[in-house]
Amino acid sequence: MGHLHIYMILNRRRFFLAMVSFFLPFFLLNGFSPLKGFKRSVLKNGLSVFIKQDKKTPVVSVQLWVKAGSVDETPENNGISHFLEHIIFKGTENYSVSEISRAVESRGGIINAGTSKEFTCYYIDIPSSGFIDAIKIIADVANQKATFPEDEIERERTVIIEEIKRSEDNPENILYETFNKQLFTVTPYKWRVIGTVDVVSKLSRQDLISYYKKFYVPNNMVLVIVGDIDYKETRKIVEQLFGQAKKSDVPERKSLIEPVSEPSFERVKKPVNYSYLLMGFLGPEVQQEEYQITADVLSIILGVGRSSRLYHKLREEQQLVYSIGSGFYTQKGTGVFFISALCSPENVETVKDE
Template identity: 45%
Template structure:
């Protein structure tokens, strides 16, 4: 349902368990930031918990939720920021009120901003010490040369340490507007009462930004680039990948199938050949990163430094073979069954349902959620071959490798 202020709500009643999951999604993340704002979306995610108009104490929201037996969390990505509460059904109205106040009426008290700067800077430092995180950062900045997906979510210490409160408030007012928000509520709810409380809270948000400029999310340069660095590691880490479709394309279903066949699970093609048969890697996997703009197919591997050339050659050999021949019918059917099971298992929880429904609605593609399994089932061997020929070539493959010092 849509509200006059531009807010969208997705509601689903399920009385099988007396609990409710409430999500609020905001369409802003690191792709919306300038270099002078690097990490600000993530910083704001922290700060809205530090007091709001109706819950002014810096711990009031957390204490209220805990007193009702609920669980609250939040996350920031390149494309969105989300907040959610899982709670027993008697507390879900209050949960909606608290989350709504967080994304409409945060106080941003100066006395809370100062200590929170230190908290986030510590996160940035831990991020720098994590080889997986650093590999991903390097991969995104190597793969995306023009699109804003190259922007880091965690940001920089300099920005977090020095950005003034007025800049934080300005960014919040420009991006936390109802036309860029979705609230998803799933569980043992009263639909009529839920609509009423949303209308009286988040539905009253009048923030607008007529001058909003959408970031560039389409990467036109698909030329592969290699980056080799060193770090204090025991083994060699590699991320290799190529650009793929955006979420408006039906190719995203083929992408999911193709990358699952290649590297999902112990019986996947890359694991079977590079790890079990040739014993070149300690681990290898692949996946497709679905984005509102240009997505990415990526392969992650950990191996001994002396095996690098063999790993690289074997990977390209398998990708070339997969492009020419596609998966076998047996591989295709097996992966479809596994993907269906994973999808259905995830949907057992109200949290996952609210998360998926809110996410896809935020980008106006709720049909992906509604018809995902149906479209996965339609994928053929020829579809996979055509997908690989369309998006992959050796020249389009980017590789980021981190060797141990």
């Protein structure tokens, strides 16, 4: 029987920062900027808007980023951000669920959403001929015009509960959740994005509406538009569709800076054929944005792809693992640097030591 091995190496943070410091000057000197080409503005109601005109291809992406995720939740409503994400596109005051689907998919577009610990994102990628419908649908989301049909809520509740149950049988997910629970014991990063069956089963329609009205306000959102559009015309449309919503106070987030704790180890027994290994430590914080960017690159050098250092040494040279990789979770607060591997049970200790 294989095992799931979770190692915490929290006291190696200084080593990590020393490593990223080595790579940092390269990126700063080469003018790396993820916002190159964007024009930023802020509406009077506090909505931040980023627009980039790019006419290389006749497509447009309209995205709404909401500062609401599992870090904004409590034990009583954990999972509500994700639940809300499932419901928002199920109908608005101006578009039924079928009209939303038809407006986007009939043009070959894509409509989707995602939830993380820190934010929820709604987006529509569509040929530029469908831009007006796309931005109107996103505006309905931003302007609190979602209608929350009761039948859709119950349908999505069932879907989410099944998602949770599947995740609890998935070795890699069990590994991650156990790792996260040990790494974050103080800050709200400890909450699961998907929530729990017990909490999701109890969330009411009014709970969803109240959360929506509390967090989906213009000064708590960012609108991003990229593609085959005219900047000046798009800026006018944005003002017309999004400018009337009123700003509102949003609950202040609890501290997202996780204190360093003692190293720890946990082994979870599961009926699997291999051993899954996950080890990591706390990384750069919000005040260290330049380190966060460099940390992503460092993780690529160490463990992304067949040319990475870890793959070359542990997979090709020593043949100790079936797969290995590394990564960095960039977060508003304390980040996470991790290394994961799949190996035979007898090789776990050797891989860990390497």
